[in-house]
Amino acid sequence: xxxxxxxxxxxxxxxxxxxxxxxxxxxxxxxxxxxxxxxxxxxxxxxxxxxxxxxxxxxxxxxxxxxxxxxxxxxxxxxxxxxxxxxxxxxxxxxxxxxxxxxxxxxxxxxxxxxxxxxxxxxxxxxxxxxxxxxxxxxxxxxxxxxxxxxxxxxxxxxxxxxxxxxxxxxxxxxxxxxxxxxxxxxxxxxxxxxxxxxxxxxxxxxxxxxxxxxxxxxxxxxxxxxxxxxxxxxxxxxxxxxxxxxxxxxxxxxxxxxxxxxxxxxxxxxxxxxxxxxxxxxxxxxxxxxxxxxxxxxxxxxxxxxxxxxxxxxxxxxxxxxxxxxxxxxxxxxxxxx
Amino acid sequence: xxxxxxxxxxxxxxxxxxxxxxxxxxxxxxxxxxxxxxxxxxxxxxxxxxxxxxxxxxxxxxxxxxxxxxxxxxxxxxxxxxxxxxxxxxxxxxxxxxxxxxxxxxxxxxxxxxxxxxxxxxxxxxxxxxxxxxxxxxxxxxxxxxxxxxxxxxxxxxxxxxxxxxxxxxxxxxxxxxxxxxxxxxxxxxxxxxxxxxxxxxxxxxxxxxxxxxxxxxxxxxxxxxxxxxxxxxxxxxxxxxxxxxxxxxxxxxxxxxxxxxxxxxxxxxxxxxxxxxxxxxxxxxxxxxx
Numbered sequence: 001x002x003x004x005x006x007x008x009x010x011x012x013x014x015x016x017x018x019x020x021x022x023x024x025x026x027x028x029x030x031x032x033x034x035x036x037x038x039x040x041x042x043x044x045x046x047x048x049x050x051x052x053x054x055x056x057x058x059x060x061x062x063x064x065x066x067x068x069x070x071x072x073x074x075x076x077x078x079x080x081x082x083x084x085x086x087x088x089x090x091x092x093x094x095x096x097x098x099x100x101x102x103x104x105x106x107x108x109x110x111x112x113x114x115x116x117x118x119x120x121x122x123x124x125x126x127x128x129x130x131x132x133x134x135x136x137x138x139x140x141x142x143x144x145x146x147x148x149x150x151x152x153x154x155x156x157x158x159x160x161x162x163x164x165x166x167x168x169x170x171x172x173x174x175x176x177x178x179x180x181x182x183x184x185x186x187x188x189x190x191x192x193x194x195x196x197x198x199x200x201x202x203x204x205x206x207x208x209x210x211x212x213x214x215x216x217x218x219x220x221x222x223x224x225x226x227x228x229x230x231x232x233x234x235x236x237x238x239x240x241x242x243x244x245x246x247x248x249x250x251x252x253x254x255x256x257x258x259x260x261x262x263x264x265x266x267x268x269x270x271x272x273x274x275x276x277x278x279x280x281x282x283x284x285x286x287x288x289x290x291x292x293x294x295x296x297x298x299x300x301x302x303x304x305x306x307x308x309x310x311x312x313x314x315x316x317x318x319x320x321x322x323x324x325x326x327x328x329x330x331x332x333x334x335x336x337x338x339x
Numbered sequence: 340x341x342x343x344x345x346x347x348x349x350x351x352x353x354x355x356x357x358x359x360x361x362x363x364x365x366x367x368x369x370x371x372x373x374x375x376x377x378x379x380x381x382x383x384x385x386x387x388x389x390x391x392x393x394x395x396x397x398x399x400x401x402x403x404x405x406x407x408x409x410x411x412x413x414x415x416x417x418x419x420x421x422x423x424x425x426x427x428x429x430x431x432x433x434x435x436x437x438x439x440x441x442x443x444x445x446x447x448x449x450x451x452x453x454x455x456x457x458x459x460x461x462x463x464x465x466x467x468x469x470x471x472x473x474x475x476x477x478x479x480x481x482x483x484x485x486x487x488x489x490x491x492x493x494x495x496x497x498x499x500x501x502x503x504x505x506x507x508x509x510x511x512x513x514x515x516x517x518x519x520x521x522x523x524x525x526x527x528x529x530x531x532x533x534x535x536x537x538x539x540x541x542x543x544x545x546x547x548x549x550x551x552x553x554x555x556x557x558x559x560x561x562x563x564x565x566x567x568x569x570x571x572x573x574x575x576x577x578x579x580x581x582x583x584x585x586x587x588x589x590x591x592x593x594x595x596x597x598x599x600x601x602x603x604x605x606x607x608x609x610x611x612x613x614x615x616x617x618x619x620x621x622x623x624x625x626x627x628x629x630x
Contacts, residue, residue, distance in 0.1 A: 087445075088445070091445075093445070217463040217464055218463065220454075220455065220457070220458045220461065221458070223447065223451060223455055224455050224458055226445050226447060227440055227441075227452070227455065228438065228440030228441075229440075230401075230406055230436075230438055230440055231436065231438050231440050233404075233405070233406050233427060234404050234405075234406070234431060234434070234435070234436035234438075235431050235455060235458045235459060235511075236427045236428035236429075236430070236431030236432070236458060236459040237427065237458075238427055276445065276446045277446070280446060280447060280448050280451050281445065281446065282447065282451060283451075
């Protein structure tokens with residue numbers, strides 16, 4: 001295991017994060033040089049800025065790319081942290097924010113909104129997705145909150161079952177609807193940051209920052225959960241209640257992000273694993289690093305999605321899933337070798 | 340290692356007892372697991388819980404460390420009911436528990452695990468002070484794992500893992516330590532090491548055992564469970580007898596005095612029918628006096 005000084009790691013990660021952020025503002029269909037990006041960013045701090053001076057490329061930076069980069073960063077942070085929470089409280093290294101049926105619930109919400117309202121209005125879709133994922137979350141809590149024994153196992157199984165249940169309804173509805181809706185739903189489930197606007201960013205920012213704060217406060221409890229339910233109880237934790245609270249937190253993050261960005265798989269699974277390989281996860285440092293690495297990874301995924309194909313955007317979910325699956329397979333391969 | 344077996348077992352009184360169990364019964368899925376168990380434990384004593392597999396040892400310990408609530412009866416710690424006058428968090432400040440559960444796949448270091456002992460003493464947003472770090476380092480030193488502080492817990496040997504969990508319990512600074520089969524899966528050297536370490540803490544300890552000779556040598560008091568009932572209770576001299584081994588464990592054995600320590604020592608006979616008392620009594624006479 002590699003061990004480097006914590007502050008060195010944080011310094012490099014933040015530096016690389018800033019660099020990635022500037023790069024994401026520079027790279028894309030319209031070529032904007034690094035210098036232009038930096039001068040535009042610096043100019044925004046100077047008081048003598050005139051509205052008429054705003055150049056075309058500055059509008060691209062400020063109105064298109066910046067909210068996108070911020071949403072991508074938030075999505076990466078949120079999914080990584082959400083995955084970390086779930087893997088910890090279920091003690092299952094394969095737990096993923098989408099394992100619990102939350103994204104299937106969101107998909108169903110989207111499909112229902114399209115079928116019932118017959119439209120693909122951009123305002124309705126996120127609301128419907130959020131409603132769908134909340135329903136999934138409440139159902140999961142109702143089911144897993146009932147049984148006292150074998151909580152982890154029943155929770156995981158309930159999540160998987162719910163996921164299939166929602167998927168079957170989604171398929172049923174799609175089977176009877178017009179092909180246009182099918183395309184709309186398909187694109188939505190593949191994930192995209194194109195809905196990013198300054199006006200909506202406050203919501204994911206609020207949810208993710210408050211959830212990360214709560215995680216930091218409960219970091220010792222999260223670590224203790226890894227010892228096992230009985231040991232955690234003897235350290236003074238009400239295990240079942242704590243697990244439900246953490247499940248709500250992680251579901252809230254996932255629901256928020258799914259409603260804004262669609263389905264982005266595997267990030268929640270792989271980022272905590274990568275970070276865990278280098279540092280201990282249950283410290284303030286470990287949690288912050290997980291969030292940062294997730295955010296930076298997603299900024300680059302967004303950049304890739306914009307530049308891989310000319311004049312066309314590749315769905316974010318396609319990239320994360322491709323990279324994620326390769327990571328996942330190598331994880332299995334190396335773990336097998338280790339045993 | 341010459342333990343306090345020569346001391347006579349004083350009967351716990353309100354002043355000296357730390358834990359008292361009164362008429363505790365517990366059933367799971369309509370099956371009676373613990374049946375009307377009562378006993379008390381003195382401050383500073385080392386108590387061993389013995390019994391065959393399925394006798395209810397772990398269940399009894401679970402009742403003591405507040406993981407399961409008995410269906411009837413009460414458990415009192417320092418004269419206070421652990422379910423009515425304590426919550427989990429308060430109880431964890433006084434009682435540390437070492438179990439067989441170990442984390443896997445999550446890259447926790449020895450330090451991380453030992454630091455968890457602070458949990459019951461810290462509020463949510465407080466950071467570790469330098470005195471806390473000192474306490475953790477001290478505990479790691481006490482169990483002799485200083486060179487493994489930053490190592491992954493998963494990569495330690497069974498004995499080392501057990502010592503890490505004891506170090507965590509030390510940081511928790513409890514007045515009572517409960518250990519569920521702390522010596523299972525350990526080789527002889529580690530078995531002795533782990534129990535001596537627990538004894539050296541100078542606090543009250545309750546531990547369940549499968550190795551009866553180890554329990555006999557190390558414990559001040561023994562409690563024997565069979566099919567959920569408390570069948571024997573007292574000093575090793577009083578409890579470890581051929582009759583008890585035959586009745587409770589279904590084995591033929593001779594109980595003599597340990598050649599080095601004044602404690603009962605069991606020699607098992609192999610290939611004998613447990614119920615054939617004639618062979619047992621005529622060929623192997625017990626040398627140990629139970630008076």
